[in-house]
Amino acid sequence: MSPWHDNFAPPCPPAPTPSGQGECVINASSPPAVELHGITKRFPGVVANKDIAITVRKGTVHALIGENGAGKSTLMKILYGMQKPDEGTIAVDGEQVTFSSPGDAIARGIGMVHQHFMLADNLTVLENVVLGGEKLHGIGAKARKKILEISDQYGLGVRPDALVEDLGVADRQRVEILKVLYRGARILILDEPTAVLVPQEVDALFDNLRELKSEGLTVIFISHKLGEVLKVADDITVIRRGTTVGTADPRTATTKQLAELMVGSELPSPETRESTVTDVPMLQVRNLTLSEAGAVAAAPLTSAAPPDPARATTVLEESTEGRKLLDDVSLTIHKGEILGIAGVEGNGQTELIEALMGMATPDSGVITLDGRDISRVSVRKRREGGIGYIPEDRHRHGLLLEAPLWENRILGHVTEAPNSKRGVLDPKAARKDTERIVREYDVRTPGIDVTAASLSGGNQQKLIVGREMSHAPKFLIAAHPTRGVDVGAQAQIWDAIRDARREGLAVLLISADLDELIGLSDTLRVMYRGKLVADADPATITPEELGSAMTGAASGHLEGTEEQSEDGDAR
């Protein structure tokens, strides 16, 4: 349908009203909510958008799927006015538009819920919603009424006076959605909304989305989780390497077909084939406890159930007495074993890593590496002692972005060969070894003198993995090792970890990707509010069962049932 169609329906009112259900008639002749045509965006060093065409029907949930780095986020940033396309046209409700800022997009009824929430923790929900939108309905009773109205209309269950810091991830997400609706959005862009949720919370979110759809709103849903997409979407567009490679009908498509469209080839699998676990303990952690330094609880707490006031008060009590970030954590990882930790982010995983690395000092507990007590040893000595570290945030903890690759190869191992001899650096040897890493780990780069920032995420990660593996670690901490990494690199990183495991490496794997966890681990533990609350056998467990343990709903040993394991995600 052409954007200049003569017979387009009048646009829906910008802000929905409780009685608004019947006002906005969706008929076949109404123009599409969003039509992108020939969008091209050239970008230094990364996959650009190239001749993208998408048509989003009004009143539908339209899924945009593609691998990490395929160009989904760039495209949505273009639609939301954060970036300008080099070529192509955007039409909203049949009218051609150009956005030079998100403000323009909001004025056109487009709202975006970012992957990383943009909420002020120390403000209430009401304050967060009106922040920046004070002119709409004021900041007082009128605004509160409006918020409750929207909340009821779409079944969001938001309490205007709750403090955001007391809310769980799912509740925070609902506040973000409400924020966008409050500003009159008719088209919602959700960027990987399920990445931070456990399966049960995902279902609740999908109910909300269906509610929005039935009220005539349009949802653009970005994801790479195919099972979820099939559950909720009305239309699917697949993006690969920056361009649209096809559309699919969720009623007939299978996850396998989608996956092949998405990747363009057969999918890699995180599956570990044979067990290499020995009975020699490599890392032992006993009764590790770490309390929060300040009184303010910053880490998000999770709730799958709708919020109830009783829970909020218990949280407040806890936070005043210095919440325990790590609560009596004990675990053993043997040589050749991969121990996976499942858990919603913010439940102590980061603190566990920091305590193991020596970056945080625990209140009590003992850490033993290869029979040696390292509880009070410095970070550098631990690294020299054989701990490898693939950090969860490679930009903050793994790289010097503006330094050349060969200097990044030295980072973390400055005292070890071949990087230095007797306190003096050996740039020649370090450069030579960097070239080896680039070769062996397939780091795509024109040379080792370019800065780390100029590599793509996957290649940066391969450099880090190569560097950490080059010092023959006894124990590897792998935190989200394939996050934000393309499929090819993902398979290579899994291979590297598996190879090292075969040679007796002990691995602590922390990941938000449940399939990666289940596929790669020999043993699984679930972390909830700083505690290891459950353990599971990766051979029998399903993502759903793991998910319910991650919300604290189940504990102890989880018994998997084979029947359920069929309807997981493709990956």
Place this chain on the structure above:
Amino acid sequence: MMKFDKDRLILGAAGPVLALVSSFVLTVLVLLATGLDPIEPIRIMIENAGYSDIQVLIVNQTGIYYLAALAVAVGFRMNLFNIGVDGQYRLAAMVSALVGASVELPGPLHILLIVLVAMLTGAFWSGIAGILKTTRGVSEVVSTIMLNAIATSLVAWLILPKNFGVQPEGSNNLTTGEIAESGWFPGIDMGQGNGVVYGFTFVALALGVVYWFVLNRTRFGFDLRATGASESAAQASGVDAKRMILTSMLLSGALAGLSGMPTLLGESHTYSLDFPVGVGFTAITIALLGRNHPVGILFAALLFAFLDKASSSLDTFGYPKEITKIMQGIIVIAVVVSYELVRRYGLRRQQQKVGEELAAGGALKTDKEVSA
């Protein structure tokens, strides 16, 4: 490979050149706005720089600026802003002059003692800021500014005649007493009344080499630079951030203490009320302009010494010599702006080039491709 290196060199030079050209143009505009001939004062300054005596002054001033700028640069390399170089420099000069005047030792030992006392005093003064930062989280910017003020008062108090000061006959000046000749650093007499090049200037240059080596070729230097580039990454790599902050503050202070030595050991042989002040502040600009690189700092120090010394006769020609101060001030702003512009441009350009080269198949051969 060579192409990237050449690029980096061009980009490295682009920042300072851009800054200097724009500050020059702005200075000319300021002169025009005040109704003065914009070219004449510059011609006079260049002519002045042709005289041997002025050249000696410029070289000596360069050494002083060089040391002070190295002190600032050590801090900058790890994201510490030591504004207190000036206070550390003055206090160190004063205390070392006092100690030097009160003892008499055989030549080299006497000099060594003075130099050591200066380094320790400077390090002590900056170390206070370092300890405040590591233990109480006090910003070094704030604490060093305050320590500057305290140093001013402390020096003023110490130099009172009732404490350690000496008032020479028939003079309003106060000094710390003359250091015996065994504590004078020998210089090179240029003859014909052209003056003496301070011997300590060569020590300053040698320290530039040491600075380069320590920063670029030692583990310690790598840790220091890593901390400056990304504190979180450095910490994860095993750097003890607190110790690194304290160490680099101490180093910075010790270098600041040394920057008083050319004057003290080479010419004044005493600390007096008219001992040059403000060196530590000019040094901040010099370190910025020189991009914290030992060679860059040398050229920047030379330029500032030239602006200082070649401008002294401008007044006699009817031009305010303050125009060089304006120029120095504009350089500060221009440097900050142009470096950021060049940095962003360079980063973007490199990403673009890497993308292009990879698209063109210019990547280093990987194992897979080799075996294929």
